[in-house]
Amino acid sequence: MQNNLSQEAQKNVDIWLTDAKYAEYKPELEKLIADEDWKTLEDSFFMTIPFGTGGRRGKVGIGSNRMNKATIGESAQGLCDYVVAQLGEDAKKAGIVIAHDTRTTSREFAEYTASIITANGFTTYLFDSFRATPELSFAVRHLKAVAGIVISASHNPPQDNGFKAYWTDGAQIIQPHDKGIIDAVENVASLPDIKNNLEGVQIIGKEVDDAYIAAIAQESLSKSRSAIIAYSPLHGTGTMSAQKILEHVGFQNLTIVEEQATPDGSFPNLPNNIPNPEVPSASEMVTQYAERLHADIAITTDPDADRLGVVVQDTDGIYKLLTGNQIAALAAYYVASKGAKGFVVRTIVTTDMLDAISEDFGLNIYNNILVGFKYVAQLIREKQDEGDETFLIGGEESYGMLKGSYCRDKDAAVAALLLCELASELKDQGKTLMWQLNELYKKYGVFTETLANIQYPGADGFANMQRIMKQLREHPPTDIAGTPITAVVDREKFEGTEKGNVLIFELSDDHHTRLTIRPSGTEPKIKIYTQLHAPVDAAISDAKLGEVKTSELARANTLTEALTKLAQ
Numbered sequence: 001m002q003n004n005l006s007q008e009a010q011k012n013v014d015i016w017l018t019d020a021k022y023a024e025y026k027p028e029l030e031k032l033i034a035d036e037d038w039k040t041l042e043d044s045f046f047m048t049i050p051f052g053t054g055g056r057r058g059k060v061g062i063g064s065n066r067m068n069k070a071t072i073g074e075s076a077q078g079l080c081d082y083v084v085a086q087l088g089e090d091a092k093k094a095g096i097v098i099a100h101d102t103r104t105t106s107r108e109f110a111e112y113t114a115s116i117i118t119a120n121g122f123t124t125y126l127f128d129s130f131r132a133t134p135e136l137s138f139a140v141r142h143l144k145a146v147a148g149i150v151i152s153a154s155h156n157p158p159q160d161n162g163f164k165a166y167w168t169d170g171a172q173i174i175q176p177h178d179k180g181i182i183d184a185v186e187n188v189a190s191l192p193d194i195k196n197n198l199e200g201v202q203i204i205g206k207e208v209d210d211a212y213i214a215a216i217a218q219e220s221l222s223k224s225r226s227a228i229i230a231y232s233p234l235h236g237t238g239t240m241s242a243q244k245i246l247e248h249v250g251f252q253n254l255t256i257v258e259e260q261a262t263p264d265g266s267f268p269n270l271p272n273n274i275p276n277p278e279v280p281s282a283s284e285m286v287t288q289y290a291e292r293l294h295a296d297i298a299i300t301t302d303p304d305a306d307r308l309g310v311v312v313q314d315t316d317g318i319y320k321l322l323t324g325n326q327i328a329a330l331a332a333y334y335v336a337s338k339g340a341k342g343f344v345v346r347t348i349v350t351t352d353m354l355d356a357i358s359e360d361f362g363l364n365i366y367n368n369i370l371v372g373f374k375y376v377a378q379l380i381r382e383k384q385d386e387g388d389e390t391f392l393i394g395g396e397e398s399y400g401m402l403k404g405s406y407c408r409d410k411d412a413a414v415a416a417l418l419l420c421e422l423a424s425e426l427k428d429q430g431k432t433l434m435w436q437l438n439e440l441y442k443k444y445g446v447f448t449e450t451l452a453n454i455q456y457p458g459a460d461g462f463a464n465m466q467r468i469m470k471q472l473r474e475h476p477p478t479d480i481a482g483t484p485i486t487a488v489v490d491r492e493k494f495e496g497t498e499k500g501n502v503l504i505f506e507l508s509d510d511h512h513t514r515l516t517i518r519p520s521g522t523e524p525k526i527k528i529y530t531q532l533h534a535p536v537d538a539a540i541s542d543a544k545l546g547e548v549k550t551s552e553l554a555r556a557n558t559l560t561e562a563l564t565k566l567a568q
Contacts, residue, residue: 277309
């Protein structure tokens with residue numbers, strides 16, 4: 001066996017064979033060894049799942065690099081140990097809140113987590129059924145708990161699940177707590193002897209739900225409710241959040257995609273079972289509904305309902321999926337145009353149009369944060385909770401958004417509220433969301449953003465990602481597809497803010513044209529983000545604007561393909 005596995009995989013396999021806390025997995029592990037399934041063993045044990053931008057997430061199965069009761073239990077125990085070490089024994093009274101999505105193993109993992117936490121003497125709150133991730137964030141604040149946990153793999157494939165931890169302010173764990181929890185997890189010598197029941201667990205539901213929906217409703221900026229809406233929760237938790245808020249505030253013309261409304265972690269009625277609003281195929285069915293209904297807006301939410309996808313009718317009458325950047329720009333402009341004040345936040349890979357909008361309306365924007373909504377939450381804590389500023393809205397290119405600070409994570413429910421209100425107001429004026437987007441391009445220039453994902457599965461893939469980033473960092477290209485690189489920004493060397501494994505290749509002196517490359521924090525892939533900016537005359541015709549958009553997209557694709565080749 002030693003010659004067939006890496007040193008780290010061998011070490012982890014030996015631990016799982018000999019440590020009593022992994023005893024229930026020993027027969028399955030011994031079978032894998034007997035079958036000489038070295039590929040599965042290597043991938044399952046070559047590392048221990050770390051906390052990334054979305055916490056701990058991966059395939060469900062046996063191994064240190066898998067989500068199972070052992071890694072879930074260690075995560076829960078490590079969190080308990082860390083909370084007590086940081087906040088003292090009294091923190092146990094305040095308690096920990098647990099939520100989960102609709103995945104097939106989520107309820108089992110959530111109940112097991114609750115049992116672990118209760119065995120540690122904590123007050124334990126567990127939702128009575130699946131809930132949106134942002135409601136977990138809200139619940140931590142609402143119940144004045146010391147921490148929160150959501151069992152979810154967000155928009156990942158059906159075979160995945162995850163454990164995401166939240167701190168006392170309802171925000172995802174960041175430094176130094178993430179490293180502290182990992183250290184605590186690694187030091188877990190044993191797990192409590194539990195019967196995996198819910199004795200002593202406080203089951204929560206309607207009271208928190210009602211408070212959550214009421215809090216989102218406070219973010220409304222219009223009374224217009226005329227939009228015809230098609231909505232799909234993609235078999236996830238959005239029926240408890242996005243659907244509820246739209247119904248609560250009085251949208252009458254709301255039609256649910258029934259085929260995708262049932263909670264089902266296998267995501268059966270989705271092409272390739274992929275429940276990701278970023279993937280065009282996830283919007284196929286809601287688009288069909290939109291066409292039949294002549295909808296003004298069609299929306300989807302991912303399984304834990306923190307991301308919103310939007311489909312609108314273009315000037316040619318064809319329904320098209322907007323990008324996360326376009327959605328963020330529309331929402332930010334809508335909020336700013338209502339006279340709302342406060343600061344705006346975007347990540348380093350989110351459209352610079354948010355900067356242009358903020359400048360236009362005299363709003364302060366923080367635009368240099370790493371990818372991950374936990375960094376938006378960190379700014380809310382620093383600038384609002386501990387400072388004298390007020391958070392207004394934050395967005396990221398990956399379809400995440402938050403207005404207001406009722407929770408501290410991206411929330412598809414409030415995003416749906418804003419976009420449906422904007423669609424209604426435009427409809428009342430005989431206009432559309434695409435008309436509004438084109439007006440933004442005429443006002444601020446055509447911002448074009450693309451995203452490419454390069455997959456690197458398994459242990460070899462992880463090593464290749466590290467090698468590629470190291471190569472690009474040490475020997476950066478001087479040009480991309482013939483366009484000279486004007487500057488290279490290495491966020492591992494960045495001073496004054498969070499460091500990260502991110503490289504930015506700037507292609508213009510105004511910083512609006514750039515390519516950004518980074519490994520995903522939650523999935524085995526490298527992401528390449530391209531942004532271009534083309535100033536246009538405000539009086540440009542719609543036809544000419546369309547030509548500029550097409551030309552810029554082609555150029556963006558050329559640049560992306562060139563950098564992709566360098567990352568092979």
